[in-house]
Amino acid sequence: MARFRALHAAPGAFLLPNPWDAGSARLLAGLGFPALATTSAGFAFSLGRRDGAAGREAILANARAIVAAVAVPVSADLENGFGPAPEDAALTLRLAAEAGLAGGSIEDASGDPARPIYDFHHAVERVAAAAETARALPFVLTARAENFLHGRPDLDDTIRRLQAFAAAGAEVLYAPGLREIGQIRTLCAALAGHPVNVVMGLVGPVFTVAELAEAGVKRISLGGSLARTALGALHRAALELRDQGSFTFARDALTGAQVEAYMEP
8 A cells, every 4th residue: 555655656657557357467567567457348348248347246356366466556446436325435445445455446427328427516425435435444545537438528527526526535536538638737737736647548649658747647547458459469360360261460479488477376
């Protein structure tokens, strides 16, 4: 926990890549990344399900496996806390800490297509309940404002929400889906004094770590993009097999020895 919190206090920005299982976590930790975060999308895909369909029990079981596989701090994508009530978010935080996680995120997306974002005051109440639980654990709580992922590109409302989440006790603030470096810079300036997470690897503009750090970003995660990259390689290999009857895809594969070097003896 102390190591994870220290990363947020150190100068510059740090990368927080997202494994989807214990094996991918060992590879990333073996490459020297100082902390990792789970991906609800990547894990759901590994189960043959869509993002958001894995459920709390499976999400936390996967998190426990990742925590057990590596010696670095692990944060978790805890979706919306797996329930609409503030008590649901608080319970999820407690269970996440019991799983050995150093932190986790709670989002304000409702899962209801008709009203995809929780009303402002309800969203703040949920973060406050999660933060009260996090303070007693300890646990680094990240609060997410999901407007830009759900057809509501309202930067002012996003900033208002994140400022309220910070006041309610969230340590890290996160607004996935921002597509312009100017938006990111404005967000970071409005949240000065609080670490800001951005996600890279989505469709759209690509910024470097240096550009994001200059804009004020503290933490850079990758969501499900590494899992989708792995699935993309599988897809290309399978198409080659099916349509060409050839095996050139294997030229880009790691050898068994290379993979095993990252795995537990």
